[in-house]
Amino acid sequence: MWTSPVDKDNAALAAAAEWFARLGDETADEVERQRWREWLAAAPEHARAWARVEMIARPFSRLRANTPPACSRQALLEVRREPRRQTLRLLGVGAMALGGFALLGAALPRPTQWQVLAALNADLRTGVGETRQLELDDGSQLSLNTATRVKVDYNDALRRIVLYDGEILLDSGVDRRNVPRPLVVDTVHGRVTALGTRFSVRRVGDQTRVDVFAGAVRLAPLDGDATLTVEAGESGHLTARQAAANGAAAAAREGWTKGLLIADNVPLADFLAELGRYTTVKLEAEPRVSQLRLVGVYRIGNPGRDLPLILAALEGSLPLRVATAGHDHLRLIAK
């Protein structure tokens, strides 16, 4: 079979990287070195590939020669350390009146119009009940769900978004550079690489959930080698150690960008957990009603206005009523 020059070069680079790793091993012996010399002489692309390895090693040897190497290492690792996690300050909960729906009317910020993000390196956040949509430099559209914090870090090599808290949906744009840069979302659990696509990434507890609506993404756990490709219509999740499939993508994971809360035959308890992300009011269902299943689409564009309406709709469609259980605390109980 004919092999294209590009494939040959790539294969040579992979082999060169392998040789680099083997020769760097303190147990590498003369036999190994002889085999390496034979490989080197076997094809011109091998020699070319090795020349690149040496080029990459050059700045390292300069750093070793001039200054304390540990300091260089520390500096290189330090500039990549993620900013310390900050607790999101809940919006004005203490200042609100006791009980009743009136307390939901607090002025939560409304979703903003599309904004063009000028800064290349920006920390973005939304408060509880706030959603936000932005257009990034490359035309990608980034939506932030409630209580979300991300960093947009576009550099020469990578279009990188770091998700610290909450949930985002990305409609990836086309990188107009000559060599398009990969678009990735990093979380504490690993890396999600866009393969031309619309997808959402959400941090929930000890995992990162990914739902794909167009194209595909690749999931790579922080501490494991096996990656997983998730196609349109599917979902998956990442823990620090592994990536796994989750079944069908949930419409709810896309609906929020349109200000919609979608319940697709889910238990009431799950729906309340979702709804609870948009408000500082504590919502709970007593056991007798918490497993009732719910189907519906609810508007949550403006949580302050919409939450009472949603609760009223629940009272209308399920055998339950909403009771005040304490300060900023509502309980759904059987009728």
Place this chain on the structure above:
Amino acid sequence: MDLAAASGECIGDIYRAHHGWLHGWLRRQTGCGERAADLAHDTFLRLLGRQEAKPLGEPRAYLTTVARGLLVDFWRRQALERAWLDALSSQPEPFAPSPEEKALTLEALMQVDAMLDRLKPRVREAFLLSQLDGLTYREIGERLSVSERMIKKYMAEAMLNCLMLNVDEPRG
């Protein structure tokens, strides 16, 4: 070299039309007039060295893109310098680099830093421990609590990443 002129555009015109706002924009970004002047100068140098023969459709967009790239490098260099000087100052034996040593080191740090982007944190650390500190695979393995075989895998992965980065993204 002078491709812009060859494609029928005059650098001088572009410079006169755009230098003002570009310098202003860079000054606002960096908070330093002198630094902004340097970066504006570098931006126009890139314009001179442009490889494509086709004329610049949108000089403003082009210049902004290039200037942003340079700004990102500039900020990165500052962050690296700060982190490096911090590390130096916490050394048991004080080390005071000469201006040349400092410049050379920062240049090398920038080059290495650009290679590390796509690496997983553990791979990155293992790679640096090997290439900078000169630790053996066994020592690195002990430090990161993984097997020597895994360290060897990390090394190949790190190097391949660097190699592919260079293939994908020719600088300039």
